[in-house]
Amino acid sequence: MKTGLKAASLVLMISMLTACGTDRDSNAPKLTNPKSSTSRTHEETSTATNANGTNGSTKASDSTSYSEKTPIKSDSPDSKTAESSSSKISSKSDSASGIQVVKDPTSITVLVNKTHKLPDGYVPPHLVYPKVAFPYSDLIEKRMMRDVAAKALESMFAAAKNDGIVLYGESGYRSYIRQESVYAYNVKTKGKAQASIVSAYPGTSEHQTGLAMDITAADVQDDLVQAFGSEPEGKWVAKHAHEYGFIIRYPKGKESITGYEYEPWHIRYVGVKAATYIYEHHLTLEEYATQKENS
């Protein structure tokens, strides 16, 4: 098991994808977002249609210029090799895919990863627009979060501001429908093997829970890059996020467990109690879930 994990993690390190970056193939079909020329983030192909039917991001043109210098690595772990300590966590079996369907999709501590998927078509309850700053102005799908997480995000951003730290939301909720259409497109154009490398299998993106948000700051030009973790904003978030119920979901050094690269920008709401425990014990959500399972 240990050896298997090691081997798997090696493969992961060689070909790692951002957890958020599951559908950013610029050739993928877009609903309305015209930002395909940028390598800005995983989000560029995941923007949903807004009320105007336009992407209309006021900073879209700005982002084009700054996005080109800091592309996120676009490689990906093969989900089949992403064996983690969580693989025996309570879920009922899915089809032949080896991916399990989570039993408690609405739980704020639900584990969603490459081996644990949300039920097909799952839409989280009470999606709202958090009242925090975004580097674009439109009320589009990816701005949304579940209300409980949105409130926590607002509190956290306000506290950060009090400490002179200015944070921006970038990308939260991503619908199953959106994920599915991107994945299906990639299967059609690239084949199944490649599709699972460049896009998340529908239901396995944590963004679909409505409990995750990618955040950023001016210091990294509103981009989603690992450098965020070294900036004052990223450091503040790493230190204080748990006080508001958030964890850094993909920490450094835990890549073989989460199956994803270090992502200082991707925060996940799990509630203050769980977040504090996870923070104090330097755990991942996978490890936390395993502990809960065994206790």
Ligand SMILES: [Zn+2]
């Ligand atoms: Zn993310």
